[in-house]
Amino acid sequence: MMTQAVPPASGMLRMCRILEVVAHSPVLKSFLVPRLFDALPGQFVNLWLPGIDEKPFSISGIRETCMELSVKAVGPFTRRLIECAEGEWVGIRGPFGNGFPLEPGALLVGGGIGMAPIRFLAQMMAERGLPCTLVCGARTRADLIFEPELLRWGCHMSTDDGSCGTCGQVTDLLDGLMAEHPASAVCAAGPEPMLLRIMEFADRWSLPYHISFERYMKCGIGICGQCCVDGSGIRLCIEGPVLNRDQTRLVTEFGLPHRDASGLRPGTPASPLGKR
Amino acid sequence: MNPIQTTLPGLTLASPLVLASGILGLTASSLARVASLGAGAVTTKSFGVEPRAGHKAPSILPYEHGILNCVGLSNPGVDQMIREIWAYRARSVVPIIASVFGKTVEEFGVVTARALEAEPDMIEANVSCPNVAAEFGVPFGADFGSCAQVTGIVKKNAGRIPVAVKLTVNCPAIGRMAGVCEEHGADVITAINTIGPGMLIATDVRRPVLSNLTGGVSGPAVFPVALRAVWEVRKHTTLPIIGVGGVTTVDHAVQMLMAGATAVGIGSAVHYGGVDVFQTINEGLREFARANGLASLGAVIGTAHSEPPPRGSGA
Numbered sequence: 001m002m003t004q005a006v007p008p009a010s011g012m013l014r015m016c017r018i019l020e021v022v023a024h025s026p027v028l029k030s031f032l033v034p035r036l037f038d039a040l041p042g043q044f045v046n047l048w049l050p051g052i053d054e055k056p057f058s059i060s061g062i063r064e065t066c067m068e069l070s071v072k073a074v075g076p077f078t079r080r081l082i083e084c085a086e087g088e089w090v091g092i093r094g095p096f097g098n099g100f101p102l103e104p105g106a107l108l109v110g111g112g113i114g115m116a117p118i119r120f121l122a123q124m125m126a127e128r129g130l131p132c133t134l135v136c137g138a139r140t141r142a143d144l145i146f147e148p149e150l151l152r153w154g155c156h157m158s159t160d161d162g163s164c165g166t167c168g169q170v171t172d173l174l175d176g177l178m179a180e181h182p183a184s185a186v187c188a189a190g191p192e193p194m195l196l197r198i199m200e201f202a203d204r205w206s207l208p209y210h211i212s213f214e215r216y217m218k219c220g221i222g223i224c225g226q227c228c229v230d231g232s233g234i235r236l237c238i239e240g241p242v243l244n245r246d247q248t249r250l251v252t253e254f255g256l257p258h259r260d261a262s263g264l265r266p267g268t269p270a271s272p273l274g275k276r
Numbered sequence: 277m278n279p280i281q282t283t284l285p286g287l288t289l290a291s292p293l294v295l296a297s298g299i300l301g302l303t304a305s306s307l308a309r310v311a312s313l314g315a316g317a318v319t320t321k322s323f324g325v326e327p328r329a330g331h332k333a334p335s336i337l338p339y340e341h342g343i344l345n346c347v348g349l350s351n352p353g354v355d356q357m358i359r360e361i362w363a364y365r366a367r368s369v370v371p372i373i374a375s376v377f378g379k380t381v382e383e384f385g386v387v388t389a390r391a392l393e394a395e396p397d398m399i400e401a402n403v404s405c406p407n408v409a410a411e412f413g414v415p416f417g418a419d420f421g422s423c424a425q426v427t428g429i430v431k432k433n434a435g436r437i438p439v440a441v442k443l444t445v446n447c448p449a450i451g452r453m454a455g456v457c458e459e460h461g462a463d464v465i466t467a468i469n470t471i472g473p474g475m476l477i478a479t480d481v482r483r484p485v486l487s488n489l490t491g492g493v494s495g496p497a498v499f500p501v502a503l504r505a506v507w508e509v510r511k512h513t514t515l516p517i518i519g520v521g522g523v524t525t526v527d528h529a530v531q532m533l534m535a536g537a538t539a540v541g542i543g544s545a546v547h548y549g550g551v552d553v554f555q556t557i558n559e560g561l562r563e564f565a566r567a568n569g570l571a572s573l574g575a576v577i578g579t580a581h582s583e584p585p586p587r588g589s590g591a
């Protein structure tokens with residue numbers, strides 16, 4: 001009795017050379033690599049620096065023959081990665097995760113390096129002639145990526161210090177934009193406090209939303225359990241990273257520090273709560 | 277009656293499929309989700325006394341025929357896992373198996389005693405992780421004496437809670453090892469853990485891909501090895517067996533039962549069949565029971581050892 005065959009494996013490693021490096025600032029760079037596969041905006045890959053480590057990065061754009069990743073140096077791995085030059089070998093596994101839906105008339109909101117998947121989304125919507133409103137927030141002008149392109153797309157910008165666009169939080173812009181020009185949905189990626197404010201904003205206006213969240217990841221293929229969110233237990237590397245309202249409603253860990261590589265949430269008291 | 281119901285010491289499982297340790301087993305929410313999707317029991321990620329971050333990435337690497345992993349027993353530590361198990365129990369009635377490990381025999385004893393605070397339905401002693409040899413030395417499961425000692429102390433400290441010992445094929449003779457565990461108080465044998473370890477090299481950069489260079493092999497590639505191991509364990513003991521290793525289809529699950537397993541572990545199959553794999557295989561098993569006129573799947577357990585071929589099978 002032979003029943004279902006084993007479906008083909010995915011999540012396997014592919015090696016490629018970096019084709020081009022684009023420096024946005026000393027700590028922000030984009031890397032062009034060969035287009036190894038088709039992907040949706042919001043999907044991500046695990047990038048391996050041989051002998052060093054492997055970490056998740058959103059796809060920030062896809063062109064005919066290449067795929068782009070945009071990286072902000074925040075720690076040991078990303079600091080090492082942005083030193084990489086054209087021609088260096090990297091390993092790529094993916095594409096992982098679900099990705100954003102293409103919603104005509106959506107507000108696309110990116111905060112900081114969260115602009116990476118939003119830029120890919122804007123690119124794809126532009127290619128398909130789907131209207132959208134682009135909004136981008138950063139701490140300072142130096143933290144902006146894709147500025148020339150964003151300006152060309154008529155992106156609404158805000159910086160915390162007013163060095164580019166309006167001064168303040170990106171969420172401050174949203175109510176004004178909505179009043180002017182009602183949107184059909186919100187798609188967003190960025191720092192979690194900003195994302196939580198966007199959820200409030202969307203609730204206030206009864207807008208559907210699709211928001212990309214980050215958690216510590218290892219496998220990318222839905223088995224290690226590292227990226228499962230408390231509440232529903234869904235895996236951000238498979239069912240996410242983009243969650244809608246029905247999914248976020250079941251998450252109970254927003255606002256808490258993220259679980260680390262051991263699975264422990266920093267700040268958890270050492271001794272268990274005890275029984276019952 | 278539920279034809280796919282099975283039993284392990286002190287437990288009734290609505291399905292023979294048991295979520296294997298290390299797969300979606302870090303948090304209460306994740307375990308409860310898998311339970312709600314059709315697992316007959318769930319096993320936690322193996323935990324020890326202290327939190328461990330494990331090896332760097334890549335630590336999990338699918339290839340054409342399976343998966344390599346060198347996760348390295350990453351876990352949040354017993355304090356946190358006690359909370360997770362409690363939180364799980366508040367949400368699910370599906371039995372939960374607490375998988376424990378120690379660096380020393382004594383540590384196995386300590387973590388078992390602590391794990392009891394969570395009142396799991398079973399303790400599984402993982403004496404078979406292949407990914408911590410540099411740090412822990414040869415796995416306890418590779419040596420009759422050490423395996424006996426660990427089984428003894430875990431059994432003693434587990435009190436009335438049944439104890440499973442999870443074995444590896446990386447040992448002189450897994451059947452005899454199971455016999456040793458039985459003599460020293462084990463109630464269940466779980467077989468097998470990942471095998472190898474194996475290695476994969478990225479030829480373009482001429483270096484092994486896994487951060488720890490090597491990793492245990494799981495998934496479809498190991499199924500025949502796991503099946504043979506379960507067969508041998510059945511020959512050497514009368515203990516119930518959780519047969520784990522490479523099961524991705526209904527047919528694999530049935531083969532495990534026929535080799536002598538009472539329950540069937542599901543690990544890497546979550547990669548191949550998604551979290552729905554529990555539902556899919558459960559349905560297939562029900563269909564198998566119906567098609568073969570079995571009131572209970574229990575009727576096929578161990579039958580490959582003795583049963584003459586069914587009439588009309590052409591054999």
Ligand SMILES: Cc1cc2nc3c(=O)[nH]c(=O)nc-3n(C[C@H](O)[C@H](O)[C@H](O)COP(=O)(O)OP(=O)(O)OC[C@H]3O[C@@H](n4cnc5c(N)ncnc54)[C@H](O)[C@@H]3O)c2cc1C
Pocket residue numbers: 044054055056057058059070071072073074075076077078079113116117213214215216217218241258
């Ligand atoms: C789905 C997803 C998409 C991402 N997209 C991008 C992107 O497009 N551009 C970008 O610059 N960064 C992105 N990141 C974040 C990026 O993975 C981290 O910045 C990077 O892993 C940090 O490693 P580090 O050693 O430099 O810093 P560390 O000092 O080790 O960590 C800095 C921060 O990154 C987090 N982090 C570390 N390791 C991981 C890991 N394995 N998985 C998830 N988070 C981790 C830490 O929790 C910490 O908050 C993404 C993360 C996820 C989960």
Ligand SMILES: Cc1cc2nc3c(=O)[nH]c(=O)nc-3n(C[C@H](O)[C@H](O)[C@H](O)COP(=O)(O)O)c2cc1C
Pocket residue numbers: 223224296297298299321322336343345347349375402442468469470493494495496498520521522523541542543544545
């Ligand atoms: C990513 C991963 C992590 C694992 N972690 C553990 C663990 O912590 N403890 C354990 O006893 N087994 C662990 N295992 C082994 C599995 O429980 C199982 O024995 C093995 O993978 C073979 O079954 P499979 O082919 O169905 O995955 C792990 C396996 C994988 C793939």
Ligand code: FES
Pocket residue numbers: 216217218219220221222223224225226227228235236237238
């Ligand atoms: S990263 Fe392993 S389950 Fe998501």
